[in-house]
Amino acid sequence: MIERIEAFRRRRPRLRDEIVTLAHGAGGKSSAALVDAVFVEAFHNELGDGAVLTTPSGERLAFSTDSFVVQPLRFPGGSIGHLAVHGTVNDLACSGAVPQWLSAAFVLEEGFGVAELKEIVADMASAAAAAGVRIVTGDTKVVPRGAADGLFVTTSGVGVIPAGRRFPAVRPGDRLILSGTMGDHGMAVMLARGDLAIEADIASDTAPVHGVVEALLAAAPGTRWLRDPTRGGVGTVANELAQDTGLGVVLDEQSLPVRPVVNGACEMLGIDPLYVANEGKFLAVVAPEEADAALAAMRSHPLGADSVVIGEITAQPASTVVLRTAFGGTRIVDMLVGDPLPRIC
Structure with a gap:
């Protein structure tokens, strides 16, 4: 495992900052450098949205944890409560697991309204019930006024990976599928803050994707890879795919699904x-011979109706993401630099 970590680190950006900035939480280059230099260095673990664990009896479980600091706490299409459930459910689903149990921990600032807290907890309860998972344990801490921004939520989750489910290695020629339109969540939250003087009918896409994932895996059992493009968006996650596999990812600009109002x-x-965050979408790499079946299955689910092939895997350029533009040219798509949309999830 140490050898794999060292190989991984050689590809990652190096941490040169002496203090933590908002960019370190954006999911891009700065985040990768911080995680590598601080957490991987200390824990010597492999990175990912969910860890796969094997019990003594041979059952395989996925375990994931995530913290949510979105501002405002409520936005068109959802709230921090919805995100806290959906985010962990989706990480488990993209690990190949069927989500089962969640924990929930709350950091409350002194003075936070009990009525608002009840509403957010009710959002979490309804989101968990709709996703078919149970919130089984948790914790609550209160900090002095000014020590937090109202409310932070952390959820952890456990899911069961069906027997025999494995993800084969990604190969050149594989197709990259996105389960719907890009950028809805990030722009919904950004505009909800009300300081941009922009009015647009944009709602967050926050939703649990495990139903669409199961439909995909049933139709395309040779699926290679899954990931939900939250912080850093599709561009950053595509770069993680390229770096993890050492292969190229070629995106087709004309195929990228963006709602006109979001694009505007x-x-x-x-x-x-x-580079804009999504909270109800996922990316999948599938074998070319299973691409049509995968798309049909995903489109049959309400949350995957806009699924589309957005690119393919290539041998060259190695470890690089390239966008094939509408004008027939190409440009490199790098990992996100900086944090244009802080506190999105």
């Missing part, structure tokens, strides 16, 4: 939708 808001703010 991004253009006004000078933000590329490729």
